[in-house]
Amino acid sequence: MGALHEGHLTLVRQARAENDVVVASIFVNPTQFGPNEDFDKYPRQLQIDSDKLAALGVDYLFAPSVNDMYGKDHVTYVDPEGFDDTSEGKARPGHFRGVATIVTKLFNIVQPTNAYFGQKDAAQCVLIRRIVDDLNMDVNVIVAETVRESDGLAMSSRNTYLTPTERHAAPIVYQSLCAARTLVLASNVAVESAVVRKTVESVLRSEPLISAIQYVSIDNKSTMQSLEQVNREDGALISLACKLGSVRLIDNIII
Numbered sequence: 001m002g003a004l005h006e007g008h009l010t011l012v013r014q015a016r017a018e019n020d021v022v023v024a025s026i027f028v029n030p031t032q033f034g035p036n037e038d039f040d041k042y043p044r045q046l047q048i049d050s051d052k053l054a055a056l057g058v059d060y061l062f063a064p065s066v067n068d069m070y071g072k073d074h075v076t077y078v079d080p081e082g083f084d085d086t087s088e089g090k091a092r093p094g095h096f097r098g099v100a101t102i103v104t105k106l107f108n109i110v111q112p113t114n115a116y117f118g119q120k121d122a123a124q125c126v127l128i129r130r131i132v133d134d135l136n137m138d139v140n141v142i143v144a145e146t147v148r149e150s151d152g153l154a155m156s157s158r159n160t161y162l163t164p165t166e167r168h169a170a171p172i173v174y175q176s177l178c179a180a181r182t183l184v185l186a187s188n189v190a191v192e193s194a195v196v197r198k199t200v201e202s203v204l205r206s207e208p209l210i211s212a213i214q215y216v217s218i219d220n221k222s223t224m225q226s227l228e229q230v231n232r233e234d235g236a237l238i239s240l241a242c243k244l245g246s247v248r249l250i251d252n253i254i255i
């Protein structure tokens, strides 16, 4: 969606190293934003982004207009079953339908051999693997690790919404996930998900600027089915969404 940062550029570098031709897409997709979300204020800086991509040797930048992609009607055809029931799907009704539709359209237009996405958007990655599999798309989906600031904050274009005070407090988000990982890895027996969730929530609540915890979700890493217990052999995906002041942040960790 543009406003490129090191997380995006790491995906680009990997794509550049592994392919003959690299295409980047920049499109702020209206159909994956809810009516009260930040579509209008999402940062747009196409020339700066284009220069960054050119410097990394990207061959093509695909930056269509909303009209190019949707015409007048914003119709979304691809409705991935079950994703509205994930924690992120419940927090953003209709979001995954918008993502599934636009990714299908981008794949049909670009016809990539390999497509690169970031683990920061964990449910989105599971969703994209699912549609590629279910709709028999001839695309390899590659998921790259979340790139973080030196204090642990997951890089995101939305971090620019944070005030300096909020930015200072933001590492608490990743710290809360690390506390959950430590708890699970230190235990010889399975840990109840409720206990893991409470650990994450109590670390988040220690920061007064956290104004809301939308969810802390403990799920199977590949299916997104929620787990009652976590053991260190099978592992889990622990993901969360919270608000720091008025800014919505998401992050996750794989155990």
Ligand SMILES: Nc1ncnc2c1ncn2[C@@H]1O[C@H](COP(=O)(O)OP(=O)(O)OP(=O)(O)O)[C@@H](O)[C@H]1O
Binding pocket: 001, 002, 006, 007, 008, 011, 116, 117, 118, 119, 120, 121, 144, 145, 146, 147, 148, 154, 155, 156, 157, 158, 159
């Ligand atoms: N910190 C990161 N590390 C690795 N990949 C990332 C990171 N941030 C974003 N990506 C990936 O880059 C791709 C483009 O993401 P997008 O343009 O939505 O950026 P974003 O920074 O996640 O934006 P926002 O936080 O506003 O949703 C997605 O596959 C996303 O998962």
Ligand SMILES: CC(C)(CO)[C@@H](O)C(=O)[O-]
Binding pocket: 001, 027, 029, 032, 099, 102, 103, 121, 124
């Ligand atoms: C997958 C995606 C390109 C769909 O607009 C977007 O959600 C993103 O960049 O993460």
Ligand code: BAL
Binding pocket: 032, 033, 121, 124
């Ligand atoms: N990177 C996820 C896209 C979104 O927040 O809409």
